[in-house]
Amino acid sequence: MKVLIVDDDTIVVESCRRILHAEGIVTQHAGTVEEAKAVLETEVFSAMITDIKMPKQDGFKLISWVKKHRPEMSVLMMTGYLTPDTQNTGLNSGADAFIAKPFTPDELLEQLYNHITCKF
Amino acid sequence: MKLKLLNLIYSTRFRLIASLLVVSLLIGTLSLIVGGNMLYSSVLTETRTRVREDLNVAKLLYDERIDAIRMVLEIIADTSEFKQALASGNYLYLDKQIQNFSGRVGLNFAGIINDNNESYGRLNQQVVGQVTQAVMNPLVVRAFTEVRSIAGTFVMDEQSLRYENPELLIKAQIATSENLPAQKDLKSAVAQGLAVGAAVPVRLDGKVIGAVYGGVLLNGDTSFVDQVGETVFRNEVYKGRNVGTSTIFLNAQRISTNVMNRNGERALGTYASSEVTRQVLDEGKLWTDRAQVLSDWYISAYEPIMDIFDTRVGMLYVGTLEDKYLDVRKQAIVLFALITLAGIVFSFVLGWYVTGIIMKPVNGLLQASVAISNGNFSPDIGPPSKCDMGLLQEQFKIMTEALQEREKRQKEESESVLIQSEKHASVGKLAAGVAHEINNPLTAVLTFTHLILRRQDLAAEVRDDLETIASQTERVRKIVKSLLDFSRQSRLDPQPMDLNLELAKSVKLLSNQSLIKGVELSFNGATGLPMFSLDRNLCQSVWINMIMNALDATQPGDKIEVSTQQVISDDKNGAEIIIRDTGSGIEPEILDKLFDPFFTTKDVGKGTGLGLAVSAGIIERHEGNIRVTSTLEEGTCFTIWLPAIRLLGDHCSYPTKYLRRGA
Numbered sequence: 001m002k003v004l005i006v007d008d009d010t011i012v013v014e015s016c017r018r019i020l021h022a023e024g025i026v027t028q029h030a031g032t033v034e035e036a037k038a039v040l041e042t043e044v045f046s047a048m049i050t051d052i053k054m055p056k057q058d059g060f061k062l063i064s065w066v067k068k069h070r071p072e073m074s075v076l077m078m079t080g081y082l083t084p085d086t087q088n089t090g091l092n093s094g095a096d097a098f099i100a101k102p103f104t105p106d107e108l109l110e111q112l113y114n115h116i117t118c119k120f
Numbered sequence: 121m122k123l124k125l126l127n128l129i130y131s132t133r134f135r136l137i138a139s140l141l142v143v144s145l146l147i148g149t150l151s152l153i154v155g156g157n158m159l160y161s162s163v164l165t166e167t168r169t170r171v172r173e174d175l176n177v178a179k180l181l182y183d184e185r186i187d188a189i190r191m192v193l194e195i196i197a198d199t200s201e202f203k204q205a206l207a208s209g210n211y212l213y214l215d216k217q218i219q220n221f222s223g224r225v226g227l228n229f230a231g232i233i234n235d236n237n238e239s240y241g242r243l244n245q246q247v248v249g250q251v252t253q254a255v256m257n258p259l260v261v262r263a264f265t266e267v268r269s270i271a272g273t274f275v276m277d278e279q280s281l282r283y284e285n286p287e288l289l290i291k292a293q294i295a296t297s298e299n300l301p302a303q304k305d306l307k308s309a310v311a312q313g314l315a316v317g318a319a320v321p322v323r324l325d326g327k328v329i330g331a332v333y334g335g336v337l338l339n340g341d342t343s344f345v346d347q348v349g350e351t352v353f354r355n356e357v358y359k360g361r362n363v364g365t366s367t368i369f370l371n372a373q374r375i376s377t378n379v380m381n382r383n384g385e386r387a388l389g390t391y392a393s394s395e396v397t398r399q400v401l402d403e404g405k406l407w408t409d410r411a412q413v414l415s416d417w418y419i420s421a422y423e424p425i426m427d428i429f430d431t432r433v434g435m436l437y438v439g440t441l442e443d444k445y446l447d448v449r450k451q452a453i454v455l456f457a458l459i460t461l462a463g464i465v466f467s468f469v470l471g472w473y474v475t476g477i478i479m480k481p482v483n484g485l486l487q488a489s490v491a492i493s494n495g496n497f498s499p500d501i502g503p504p505s506k507c508d509m510g511l512l513q514e515q516f517k518i519m520t521e522a523l524q525e526r527e528k529r530q531k532e533e534s535e536s537v538l539i540q541s542e543k544h545a546s547v548g549k550l551a552a553g554v555a556h557e558i559n560n561p562l563t564a565v566l567t568f569t570h571l572i573l574r575r576q577d578l579a580a581e582v583r584d585d586l587e588t589i590a591s592q593t594e595r596v597r598k599i600v601k602s603l604l605d606f607s608r609q610s611r612l613d614p615q616p617m618d619l620n621l622e623l624a625k626s627v628k629l630l631s632n633q634s635l636i637k638g639v640e641l642s643f644n645g646a647t648g649l650p651m652f653s654l655d656r657n658l659c660q661s662v663w664i665n666m667i668m669n670a671l672d673a674t675q676p677g678d679k680i681e682v683s684t685q686q687v688i689s690d691d692k693n694g695a696e697i698i699i700r701d702t703g704s705g706i707e708p709e710i711l712d713k714l715f716d717p718f719f720t721t722k723d724v725g726k727g728t729g730l731g732l733a734v735s736a737g738i739i740e741r742h743e744g745n746i747r748v749t750s751t752l753e754e755g756t757c758f759t760i761w762l763p764a765i766r767l768l769g770d771h772c773s774y775p776t777k778y779l780r781r782g783a
Binding site: 009011012014015018019022053080081100101102103104105106 | 556560561563564565566568570571593597
């Protein structure tokens with residue numbers, strides 16, 4: 001299982017990476033939407049965990065792009081500002097699940113397994 | 121234009137003037153009709169009486185004329201010289217006498233006859249001889265028969281006229297006017313003469329030796345009618361016509377008159393109207409009424425003229441021109457009309473003036489109302505009126521003062537609301553920004569703490585410390601979450617709900633906690649509450665928060681009462697939720713700050729100070745309001761008012777605002 005983590009804040013990326021590594025999941029990461037797209041061009045992932053508020057292009061753009069080019073990949077969006085609006089926009093863009101920052105390792109894994117693994 | 125006209129019609133000024141005008145018109149018209157007619161009829165009656173009297177005077181003059189002739193003849197006949205001359209046949213003397221007295225009295229004809237019916241002399245006639253029966257003067261015949269003076273009216277036929285004087289016949293022949301149809305014996309009338317005169321027997325030594333007679337032919341005679349005109353009517357002329365007229369008729373024909381025809385000539389030969397002829401000549405009655413004389417109407421009086429044989433041979437007439445009296449009526453009507461007009465003008469001016477006086481304070485109040493509606497709460501209402509309007513002005517003043525007071529209060533209230541909402545907004549913005557930035561490092565702290573805690577080789581002391589870090593980070597997470605909730609103002613998701621049911625649920629949810637604390641928590645829902653459209657989760661969080669606050673403020677043995685009641689506020693139906701506790705109460709000085717964000721009375725770590733601020737925000741967004749009253753050591757009472765669903769027609773509908781938000 002291979003998961004792509006997209007966030008401009010490295011500490012968040014690192015946190016996610018550590019949680020997933022502990023579960024034996026392989027991770028790859030990107031700091032911007034452009035970078036994520038480049039990675040997705042070359043590699044195949046089971047799932048992607050992406051932040052929404054990022055410089056230049058936001059997470060919604062990335063989710064839409066992913067749904068177009070990698071429809072088989074699950075998407076978990078995470079945000080520090082989870083409002084019903086954000087939630088709806090994300091789900092409409094194609095996200096499979098969402099999680100509000102901050103979270104505990106168990107919370108992240110729960111969301112990941114509940115909404116992502118069922119796709120395998 | 122039409123509206124303007126309507127406004128005018130409904131204006132007080134117009135109504136007042138109109139009513140005054142109606143009154144003056146009514147009175148004016150009434151007096152015009154009644155007064156005009158009464159005046160006319162009284163004048164008419166008066167005139168009739170006067171005309172009748174005038175007729176009497178005319179008749180008197182007529183009789184006097186006859187008497188005058190008789191008296192002169194009697195005097196002549198009584199002189200001894202005259203008697204001797206007649207007895208001795210002194211024609212010269214007799215003729216001289218005839219000339220003499222005829223000239224003095226103005227006789228047309230005169231003569232002396234002896235007892236053998238022989239003429240001893242006649243006026244202007246030298247013929248002496250036997251007088252035939254046919255031409256014998258009827259006066260003389262009667263004078264001989266009755267041996268006394270006979271005087272009066274008599275008719276002379278063609279023969280006797282010619283006998284007396286052929287000139288008289290010419291004078292008597294009056295051309296018959298072509299305009300009036302003849303009544304009866306028209307032909308004879310033309311050749312007849314109406315005469316007045318007297319015959320006096322001459323006595324010598326107790327024996328009648330003859331008679332002297334004389335008379336005046338009335339046909340064409342002007343002296344009598346002119347005398348009447350002069351004596352009775354003083355020759356008054358009105359509009360070129362004689363006011364008073366008099367006429368002598370032979371039968372129905374005018375033979376002597378001062379009535380003028382169209383050409384300004386005496387209307388001789390014309391006829392009286394058939395009506396008058398019938399009544400006066402045929403029936404011998406008096407006539408006093410309007411009568412048409414030629415083309416004009418006269419108020420007239422007629423009476424029959426009797427001859428010496430008591431036969432109706434003609435009529436005597438006097439009349440007054442009706443035009444004069446009609447004009448009096450016309451003048452009266454014009455005068456009344458003028459008075460009415462003056463009344464109308466006066467009432468118009470009066471109405472205008474009075475309305476001005478009445479309406480001045482009203483207009484002042486009107487302008488003041490306009491000023492008030494434009495936001496000026498201290499308008500000028502004009503000088504105080506002394507009439508009833510003054511009372512209104514006073515009340516109006518009181519009202520404006522009350523409005524001013526209210527405006528001031530509302531301004532203060534809205535200012536405080538504004539300050540509050542500004543506070544909320546700025547705090548919200550700050551919170552949102554901070555929360556977002558804090559969440560990333562918090563994620564790391566939470567993640568790594570939990571990852572370390574997973575390790576089994578940790579010393580108990582380290583594990584304790586790590587758990588403290590974890591729990592305190594959780595605390596930060598909660599604070600940040602409530603900050604976000606506070607700032608988020610997420611969309612309302614209103615659903616129709618039974619308020620009592622929702623409250624009962626919340627109360628039940630907290631009943632365990634209250635039981636543990638030893639506080640009596642009760643709920644008392646009012647019946648008959650309307651339906652509400654509320655965001656279930658948000659509202660529940662509000663009253664749970666409120667009840668929790670109450671629990672925090674109470675000690676074992678205290679009471680918390682939650683109740684509802686239907687309340688209509690600002691014409692809107694709704695209900696109040698009252699949460700009353702018998703706890704410690706709130707100090708008055710901090711009562712104002714209760715709804716400020718981050719204000720808390722709880723110990724550090726026990727409250728974020730956002731609960732009430734968030735609650736107040738939620739209630740406000742439901743268009744409701746929240747207020748608090750409290751007494752130290754006695755308890756606190758929170759009252760939440762929420763508007764009910766507005767019912768349109770026979771189905772429920774949510775306020776449009778909520779519909780839009782929910783869509």
